[in-house]
Structure formats: structure tokens, C-alpha cells
Amino acid sequence: MMTVYPSATDTDMMKTAVVLNMDSAKDVARAAVEGLLNGEINVILGGAERAEQIKTNFLEPRKIDAFAQANFESLRERTQTHRSM
Numbered sequence: 001m002m003t004v005y006p007s008a009t010d011t012d013m014m015k016t017a018v019v020l021n022m023d024s025a026k027d028v029a030r031a032a033v034e035g036l037l038n039g040e041i042n043v044i045l046g047g048a049e050r051a052e053q054i055k056t057n058f059l060e061p062r063k064i065d066a067f068a069q070a071n072f073e074s075l076r077e078r079t080q081t082h083r084s085m
Contacts, residue, residue, distance in 0.1 A: 004032045005054055007046035017082040 008014060010022040023045050035043035044051045057064045068075065 002032075002035055002040060003042050004028070004035065005042065005044045005046075005050065006031075007050055014082075018078045 006023060006028045008017065008019040008022040009028050010024050014022060028045060031043050031045055042054075044054060053064070
């Protein structure tokens, strides 16, 4: 079993999101296939910072909650016009 942790991915669903530096769907697919072929358990896109966020979310989820609370207005502004469907 393998888990893929993509960052924001440039797809039709994300057209209304205000997010910079999205990964292409092709890059996400490539990383997933390479991870599968290499026997990786976790494939994390987004670099070391993203890997640290995932680790923190697993070990100390309340820290992620606190970040979301502290940054609520900014997060809300970035997603105000975003609709996934």
C-alpha cells in the first residue's frame, strides 16, 4: 500500500483557487508511478516543508488546527471563490 500526498494540483477543479506554484497533474502522476515502482510507502510532493506538515499533522494534529485558526482569514480569502465542483 502506498499513500500519495500531492500539493495543490493544477487541474480543472483548481481553476478558481488562489494558489501559487501548483504541481501539474502529469508531475503528480509521474511521482506516484515512480514511487510505486520504487516500493515507496509515502510519496510526498511539495518539498521538505510539505513533508514536515504531513509529519506534524500525523504526530501533533492540534498544531495544524492552531495554524488553521491563526491563519483563518488568509485561508478564507484564498478559497473564497474556489469551488471544487
